[in-house]
Amino acid sequence: MPKKTAPATVAAQPAASSVKKVVLAYSGGLDTSIILKWLQDQYGCEVVTFTADIGQGEEIEPARAKALKMGIKPENIFIEDLREEFVRDFVFPMFRANALYEGEYLLGTSIARPLIAKRLVEIARKTRADAISHGATGKGNDQVRFELGAYALMPGVKVIAPWREWDLLSREKLLAYADQHGIPVDFKKRKGGAPYSMDANLLHISYEGGILEDPNFAPEDNMWRLTVSPEKAPGKPQVVELTYQRGDIVAIDGVKMSPAQVLATLNQIGGKHGIGRLDKVENRYVGMKSRGCYETPGGTIMLAGHRAIESITLDREVLALKDDLMPRYSRMIYNGYWFSPERELLQVLIDKSQETVNGTVRLKLYKGTVMCVGRESATDSLFDPQISTFDDDGGAYNQADAGGFIKLNALRMRIAANARARRAAVAKGAGSGKTGKAGKGGKAAAPAKQDKQAKAAAVPVKAPKSAAPGAAGKTAAQAGAKVKAKAAAQPSAPRTAAAPKAASGKSAKAAKR
Numbered sequence: 330m331p332k333k334t335a336p337a338t339v340a341a342q343p344a345a346s347s348v349k350k351v352v353l354a355y356s357g358g359l360d361t362s363i364i365l366k367w368l369q370d371q372y373g374c375e376v377v378t379f380t381a382d383i384g385q386g387e388e389i390e391p392a393r394a395k396a397l398k399m400g401i402k403p404e405n406i407f408i409e410d411l412r413e414e415f416v417r418d419f420v421f422p423m424f425r426a427n428a429l430y431e432g433e434y435l436l437g438t439s440i441a442r443p444l445i446a447k448r449l450v451e452i453a454r455k456t457r458a459d460a461i462s463h464g465a466t467g468k469g470n471d472q473v474r475f476e477l478g479a480y481a482l483m484p485g486v487k488v489i490a491p492w493r494e495w496d497l498l499s500r501e502k503l504l505a506y507a508d509q510h511g512i513p514v515d516f517k518k519r520k521g522g523a524p525y526s527m528d529a530n531l532l533h534i535s536y537e538g539g540i541l542e543d544p545n546f547a548p549e550d551n552m553w554r555l556t557v558s559p560e561k562a563p564g565k566p567q568v569v570e571l572t573y574q575r576g577d578i579v580a581i582d583g584v585k586m587s588p589a590q591v592l593a594t595l596n597q598i599g600g601k602h603g604i605g606r607l608d609k610v611e612n613r614y615v616g617m618k619s620r621g622c623y624e625t626p627g628g629t630i631m632l633a634g635h636r637a638i639e640s641i642t643l644d645r646e647v648l649a650l651k652d653d654l655m656p657r658y659s660r661m662i663y664n665g666y667w668f669s670p671e672r673e674l675l676q677v678l679i680d681k682s683q684e685t686v687n688g689t690v691r692l693k694l695y696k697g698t699v700m701c702v703g704r705e706s707a708t709d710s711l712f713d714p715q716i717s718t719f720d721d722d723g724g725a726y727n728q729a730d731a732g733g734f735i736k737l738n739a740l741r742m743r744i745a746a747n748a749r750a751r752r753a754a755v756a757k758g759a760g761s762g763k764t765g766k767a768g769k770g771g772k773a774a775a776p777a778k779q780d781k782q783a784k785a786a787a788v789p790v791k792a793p794k795s796a797a798p799g800a801a802g803k804t805a806a807q808a809g810a811k812v813k814a815k816a817a818a819q820p821s822a823p824r825t826a827a828a829p830k831a832a833s834g835k836s837a838k839a840a841k842r
Contacts, residue, residue, distance in 0.1 A: 413589045553606065607625070
C-alpha cells in the first residue's frame, strides 16, 4: 500500500484550526472526493457538500451516497437542480448582449461559475459555515471566477483552494492518497482515463488538457459528444422558427418552452446538424494561452437568431453601441466579474435595449452552418419597405437629399485634402531650388511665387447652393481685393534672378525700375 503523501499545508495547522465548517463544491468524482477527505484531515472541520445539476448530463444522486459513505451528515448534503435558474438568470442575459470572448468563444464554462459561487455562499450562510472550497487548479480561470463571485457576495468568507495548498500534484500521488483512504477509483481513472479533461453544462461541453495541449494536434472525431461531424450530418436542411420576447426565446416552431427547455431542444437540433464546434487557443485571465475545444450547438443557434431579430428591431446606433461594448462585457464574464458593478451597470443598458426585440426568426440549419432565411416583427420592426424599395416609392424618400448629406459628411475630408495640397506645393517649391537662393543684391528671393503655387493647388470648397445669389462671387472678389491691398502696402521685392512678374501686367523693364 503506497504511503500517504504529506500535503504542503501540514505546517499551517494554527490557521487551519480557525475553520469550523466548510461548504465544498462537490461533484462526487475522484478529485472532489479526495478534497473532501483532505479537508477533514488537514482542517479537522465539518464538511458540507453542494452538488448542482446545471445540465451536465450526469446523474447527481450518486454523489449523496458517496458523501454519506465519507461521513457527511445527511443534513449537510445539498443536491439541487439549477438548470432553469442557470439558463433564465445567467445564459439568457448573456445572450442579450451577443457575448463572444475573443470573437469566438460563447463562454459556456465562464457563465456557470457565478451561479455555483452564489449557491456556495447561500448554503454557507444557511449552515453557518465560515469557509467554502472548490476543486479548481491554481493555473486556470475557474479559481478566479469562483472566488471573485464569493467575495462579492460574502466579503469575509474564507476560501480553501486545495490545489494551491497541497502537494498532490500528480496522478500517482492522487491515486495513492485515494487508495490509502479507501476512496473508490474507477477502472478508467486508474488506467489514465480520458486523454483530456471535460466540463459540461446545459450550454456546452469543453475539452482541454492532455493530448489537446499541443495546439497543432487535431482531435479525433470521437471526442465530440454533443454534435455529429458536419460531413455526417443530414443531407437535407432543417428550418427552425424562434419566437422572441424582449430578447429571449420563448417558443420554438410555435411551441412555448421554458428557458432550460429552449436550450436543451436547440442542443438536440443543432447537434444533429453538426453545429457549434470550436477549436480555439485563448488567453486565460491568469496570463497564459490555453487551447480548448468546445461544443455549443444550442448557443450557436441562439446567437444567430438573436442577431437576426435585432437587425430589424434595433436602431443603428444602438446596435453599434452594443457591438462596441460586447467585447468588454464578454471579458467581464470570462474573467469572473459577473457580480461586479460594471457588469451590472452594462446589463441594465443591454436589457433596456431589448424592450423592442420581439418577433420571429427562421433559421436554416445544414451541415454545421446556420443561415437566417426570414425575420419579422409585427410590433417593433424598423424596416420600412416603402422607403427601402428600389422601385417607385411614391415620394416617401427624396433621393436629391442625399447630395447635401454626402457633401456635409465629406466636408472634413475636402478641407484636409486642400491642406495636403498646400503643403505639397510648398514642399515642391522648396525642393526646386528657387526658394532661398540669393539674388544679385545678395538677399533671398521673396516667397510670393510659392504662395501663388500653393493657392493654385488648393481646390476651393464651393459654397452650398442654398447660399444667397452672388455670395460666392463676392467672397472671391473681396479676397482678391485684400491681397492686392496687402501687396501695395509692402515695399517692392529686391531685384533677384527669381523675381516674379508684376501682378499689374507692366513690362519686365518697368518692374525692374
